[in-house]
Amino acid sequence: MHFDHARLLAAWKAAGDTTDAAVARRLEINPATAWRLRNGVSRPSSATLARIERAYGITAGELFGGAR
Known part of the structure; x- marks a missing residue:
């Protein structure tokens, strides 16, 4: 299943979250996890999704190649 990394980055940018720290605060995740997601090193867990x-x-469906 294809993960749409660009769509995730676009959502972050649209919300004004341009740093890993901002994403980490909003999602209540570790900044290192936000970095891995931003750089395409890993995919989000179900809890992070x-x-x-x-x-x-x-939605998860939008991020994994589903409906827009």
Whole structure:
């Protein structure tokens, strides 16, 4: 399943979260995790996906190549 990394970055940018620290605060995750997500080193866990949906309004389906 393809992970749409660019879509995640666009959602972060649209919300004004331009640093790993800002993303980490909003998602309540470790800044190192935010860095790994930002740089495409890892995919979000299911718990982080739920936080992304609440914080940025982007669904897991949208991030994994589903509906827009």
